[in-house]
Amino acid sequence: MRTEQKEYIILNVNGIDRKFTVGEDRTDVQPSETLAETLRNRLDLTAAKVSCDKGACGCCTVIVDGEATLSCSTLTVECDGKHVLTLEGLEDPVTGELDPIQQAFIDHTAFQCGYCTPGVIMTVKALLMKNPHPTENELKEALAGNYCRCGSHHQVIETVMDMTREEA
Amino acid sequence: MDIVGKNVERLDARAKATGAAKFTVDIREVGMLTAKFLRSPYSFAQIVSVDTSEAEKMPGVYGFVDQLDLVGRTTHHDILDDKIRFFGEAVVGVAAETEELALEALEKVQVTYRVLPGVLDFESSAKEDAPRVWPGGNVATWRGASPVSQGSSLRWEKGNTQEAIEKADHKVSITVKTHTQFHGALEPHACTASWDPGMEVLRMNISSQGVYGNQEDIASSLHLNLDQVQVTAGFVGGGFGSKAHNTCKEYLMSAILAQRTLRPVRYEPERSEECITALRHEATFSYELAADNDGTVKGISMKAYRVGGAHTSLQMNFLLGSTEYVAPTYLRSPNVCYEGWSVYTNMPLCAAYRGFGYFEGGIGFAEAVDMLAEEIGMDPVEFLLKNVPVKGDPVSTDQGPLTTAGIRETVQACADAIRWKAKYHVPGGRKLPDGRMHGIGLCHAMGRATLPNFVTSGNATVQVKMDGSVRVFAGISDIGQGQATAIKQIAAESVGVPFDAVSVTWGDTVAPHTGDQVASSTTMMTGNAVKLAGDDARRQIIEVAARLLKEPEENLQVKNGFVSSIADPEKRMPVSAVIKSPGVKVITGNGNWSITDIQASPRSLVVTACEVAVDTETGKIQLLNMVQGTDCGRAICKTRVEGQLDGVLSGGVGYVLSEDCAIDFKDNGRILNLNLYDYKMPTALDCVDILQPGIIMEFPDEVGPYGARGMGEATLSASAPAIMNAVYNAIGIRFEATPLTCDKVLKAIKAKQNKESI
Known part of the structure; x- marks a missing residue:
């Protein structure tokens, strides 16, 4: 048995502290590893998708310390000590109750293929955490970095505007 | 009708809103290797030799496959040889424990090319x-x-x-x-491949619109029986045609890697690779x-x-x-x-x-x-x-009778909704208060709604189980439009059971062959097959129930999970009791449907009317108002028809106003903007200022299930010309090339001004 001192980081992901050693071994988080890779490949949290891998499409959006963040363009080591929220973390793990945004997306069919949906919902979540009653323009600005090739933008905008209006 | 026509919740709604929906890129298996590909730096070249000896020595690198292994195999309807034919085509594939290792291995591979003029x-x-x-x-x-x-x-x-x-x-x-134009599906052409030596089946998950085409190509290329290849396309992140009958060489090579390494292999293209798929x-x-x-x-x-x-x-x-x-x-x-x-x-x-x-x-x-x-x-x-043609008119090459009945009505409804009569003017005839020029345009587009019988037939199987539940096997993909939910509605309606009693096996070759999910044809091809299968199952349920209820078959109906006498609804029994009765245990209904274009020509229809504002200082075109209408025969679910109409924003409006490929014809046809920054797809900010609710006309189609006819593809096709004509109406310039990006519009405006000042 041999011992080795390794640097480590701790990320709080969806309420659970996750500890990773940092290094060059396959089991380590490499300094170049992105948050998307860590979430998808190490934690099996595959809701956030990698589509363009350059921060253009928004499919990989998660929330880091309250900010909508492109996980494909964020290094995992940068997230040491931070709180990461993914789509999987919105659903109550015990009751199965959904976040009102998720329920509204279901009720209004605000998606088609659903590939962009995790990123879109997390972008909306980050916006509503700061601004519970956005104007349509504020919402469009927030979503400007989320591609949707099926063209569900209108349904998304209608859904969120209806939802925030209902709550108001 | 109890279920067809209702705005039911999509069966995939919760999975997509929670992240439970696993797409091909999300699938991981024990021992899975990652495949990466070395790509050609030439547009046309013969592969003289491939040397992988150095790379083979690397620990964690499990296997290789190259173009020379593919000689004689078939894909894209061509028998492959030792040549690669476009810049970026896959030449060598490797399977390794990690992506990094795979990329390192490819750096050690030596390929000798003989460059050819192309x-x-x-x-x-x-x-x-x-x-x-x-x-x-x-x-x-x-x-x-x-x-x-x-x-x-x-x-x-x-x-x-x-x-x-x-x-x-x-x-x-x-x-x-x-x-x-790029298709721009956000999920790339990904696949997984694993060989099951027990069942002797190669299982592949492919982000595909056409699992049966993939199955045929892969089985024939790998010299396997057709049924020794199972292709599954569960959740698919868009396709827009790019995943229809497109058995990428990378799929074949991944399958060969899985066979050679006896390990599951996954392939996920990077965006730069995806764009040239x-x-x-x-x-x-x-x-x-x-x-x-x-x-x-x-x-x-x-x-x-x-x-x-x-x-x-x-x-x-x-x-x-x-x-x-x-x-x-x-x-x-x-x-x-x-x-x-x-x-x-x-x-x-x-x-x-x-x-x-x-x-x-x-x-x-x-x-x-x-x-x-x-x-x-x-x-x-x-x-x-x-x-415009009317029902019964001869259309298309075969001059079969048109079954689409509401073309004029839909044109008229869209014209009324945008207030065409009040707003149409001579070209260049209306300046808005802010100085921009106003224009209006209206166009229609008509596409297919079936596939000819020499291409495919629709097939489906319906199994009614002992608890009265139903499993539909209809292997068509659902790449986002919601066909799986439509199949569920049609099956529930035709068998006569509640919506929630039905589950669907979709996107999987374990179901009978039903063609690719293309040409707005799924509603008719697979939809009719599912209806016929459901009708067949219902007929068999009634046959058994007639004996049990001691009532003639013609007096019985199946509704909401019960068989009952039409005259006396109190005389009834649950479907589950019929299936549980001695000697039954399961009832299987089969459906097969096909048609030729000569027999009937159902055509999908979308009409787009739009208003634009053209800024003559900057060349920017803004969509002010848009109305779309369709005659879809019958909407199986209006919410989903509206979703299809709203799809206009992506491929249609984007095509005319912002999307363009920069191709370097002096350098092998290399595309310079193979990413989603420099290729400008529309976003929420580009939404039409006023997108009016879709106009859904329902003139039942005589050959559609419950009168329904697909319509998704035509959405894009009506929008692009409507914008072109609206721009002409605004500034009097007839564009003879797309796209109408600001630079091109401004240039044309300047050229017109110069011409007029001379």
Whole structure:
């Protein structure tokens, strides 16, 4: 048995502290590893998708310390000590109750293929955490970095505007 | 009807809103290796040798496959040889424990190329002495590659078009060039492959619109029985045609890697690789249209010149979409001819693309229609109303009777919704208070709604289980439109059980063959098969129940999970009791449906009316208002029809206003903007200012299940020409090339101003 001192980081992901050693071994988080890779490949949290891998499409959006963040363009080591929220973390793990945004997306069919949906919902979540009653323009600005090739933008905008209006 | 026509919750809604939906890129298996590919730096080259010896020594690197292993195998309808035919084509594949290792291994691979002279565009390919992409010649035909000297890919005529055009009171002509477009599906063409030595089956998950085509290609290339390949496409992150009959070489190579390593293999293209998996290629169209003084169309002549890419793939079908879907179909005319050329080039695959050819072919056609109406002095909407076909009219090449009944009504409804009569003006005739020019346009588009029986038939199986629940096997993909939910509705309706009693196996070759999810055909092809299977199951349920209830079969009905007497609904028993009765245990219903174009021609229909504002200082076009209408026969679920109509924003509006490929024809046809930054797809900020609710007309189609007919593809095809014509109405400039990006619009405005000032 041999011992080795390794640097480590701790990320709080969806309420659970996750500890990773940092290094060059396959089991380590490499300094170049992105948050998307860590979430998808190490934690099996595959809701956030990698589509363009350059921060253009928004499919990989998660929330880091309250900010909508492109996980494909964020290094995992940068997230040491931070709180990461993914789509999987919105659903109550015990009751199965959904976040009102998720329920509204279901009720209004605000998606088609659903590939962009995790990123879109997390972008909306980050916006509503700061601004519970956005104007349509504020919402469009927030979503400007989320591609949707099926063209569900209108349904998304209608859904969120209806939802925030209902709550108001 | 109890379930068809209701706005039910999509069966995939919760999975997609929670992240539980696993797409192909999300699938991981124990021991899974990652495949990566070395890609060609040349547009045309022979692979002389491949040396992987150094890379093979690396720990964690498990296996290789290269182009020379593929010689004699078939994909994209071509028998592969030792040549690669476009820049970026896969040459060598490796399977390794991690992506990093795989990339390191590829750096150690040595490939010797013999570079060949190639052809990158239509003009250089369509010369008699041009280098040949395939030995037979550069012109695609139904018989295979053919030399230029043998003439066009296809031609067709009814009547005597040239004579009719010459004799007519008015004639117009225009040539329009359309540009290259990425499909832009956000999930790339990913796959996994693993060999099960027990069941002797190669299991593949493919992000696919056509699992059966993939199955055929892979089984034949790997010399396996058809049923030794199982292809599953569960949740698919968009396709838009790029994943239809597109068995990428990388899928074959991943399957070979899985066989060689006896480990599961996954492949997930990077965006730069994804963008060259398939393209909507550039094309040029020439039109001559003629009509008499009263606005009756007398002659339509169309010529299409398409770039077909490096493989046979669907380029002939696409050419047919560009020509026969348009010229002999959009308007009534006694004299119609078309001629089409599709040529092989050393460019990526010509895949299907939403609005299968008629998207591009329809743009210039609608411009010509607009010109002809202007020439005659008729309102363009009046002109359309006078000339669009009605139910029973002969359309398309086969001149089968049209079953779409509400074309005029849908045109009229859209014109009314946008207040056409009040808003239409002469070109350049209305300036908005902010100085921008106002324009308005209205166009229709019609695509297929079935596939001919020589392409495929619709097939489905319905199993009614002991608890009264139903499993439908209908292997069509659902790439986002919600077909799986439609199948569930149709099955519940036809068997006579509650919606929630039905589950669907979709996107999987374990279900009977039902073709690709293309051409807005799923509603009719698979939908009819599911209905017939459900009807068959219901008939068998009644047959058994008649004995149990001691009631003649014709007196019985199945509704909401119960068999009951029509006369006395109290006399009833649950479906579950029928299935549980001795000797039954399961009831299986089968459905098979096909049709030829000669028997009937159902055509999908979308009409788009829009208003634009053109800023003559910047060239920026803004969509102010848009209305779309469809006659879909019957909406199985209106919410989903509206979703399809809203899809206009992505591929349609984006195509005209912002998307463009930068192709370097001096450097192997390399595409310079293979990413989602420099390729500008529309976002929420580009949403139309006012998108009115979709107009859904329901004139039942005699050949559709419960009268329904697909409509998704036509959405894009009506939008692009409507914008082109609205821009003409705004500034009086008839654009003869797409896209209408700010720079091109501004240049045209300046050129017009200079011309007028001289």
